[in-house]
Amino acid sequence: TGDHSDDHPDLQMLNWAACLHELGISVAHAGYHKHSAYIVGNADMPGFSRMDQSRLARIVLAHRGKLEKVNSASADTRDWSLILCLRLAVLLHRSREDFNELPLTIERTGSGYQLGARAEWLSASPLTTASLNDEQRLWGVIGIDLKLRTPRHTAGVIR
Numbered sequence: 001t002g003d004h005s006d007d008h009p010d011l012q013m014l015n016w017a018a019c020l021h022e023l024g025i026s027v028a029h030a031g032y033h034k035h036s037a038y039i040v041g042n043a044d045m046p047g048f049s050r051m052d053q054s055r056l057a058r059i060v061l062a063h064r065g066k067l068e069k070v071n072s073a074s075a076d077t078r079d080w081s082l083i084l085c086l087r088l089a090v091l092l093h094r095s096r097e098d099f100n101e102l103p104l105t106i107e108r109t110g111s112g113y114q115l116g117a118r119a120e121w122l123s124a125s126p127l128t129t130a131s132l133n134d135e136q137r138l139w140g141v142i143g144i145d146l147k148l149r150t151p152r153h154t155a156g157v158i159r
Contacts, residue, residue: 013052014082017059018089037061055079063087071142080144084113091131112145119150 024035041057048056062070062083070083088104105116115132122129132148139146
């Protein structure tokens with residue numbers, strides 16, 4: 001048998017979080033991420049340990065809004081990567097359009113993460129660029145660096 005990267009437990013957790021993150025919309029649009037996390041954290045979910053269910057709820061909760069709400073919940077270090085991936089997926093898929101090619105790359109650094117994006121794509125996507133700048137600020141608040149790099153910009157805020 002070959003190595004199936006999608007069988008990795010963290011990727012399975014990310015997939016489940018992606019499938020369930022909007023569950024709370026059925027309760028209310030306002031604060032739906034909180035409703036989603038509550039449902040995921042408290043539902044009977046055969047096959048999930050309480051620890052895995054709690055972890056999944058934490059990732060779902062963190063997909064939107066301030067990150068401080070999960071920073072104090074002693075999120076596993078590897079969870080930050082899953083949270084970032086889910087947050088970026090939600091941010092990029094906001095218009096529900098599919099991409100032929102993903103516009104961002106992600107790299108783990110010693111103090112956080114580095115995103116790569118073409119300057120042309122950022123210029124053509126001003127709302128997404130503004131959201132990425134907001135993400136940089138939100139991650140900085142919890143002490144995790146999130147840098148956005150382009151061939152024309154070496155680091156920092158893209159304007």
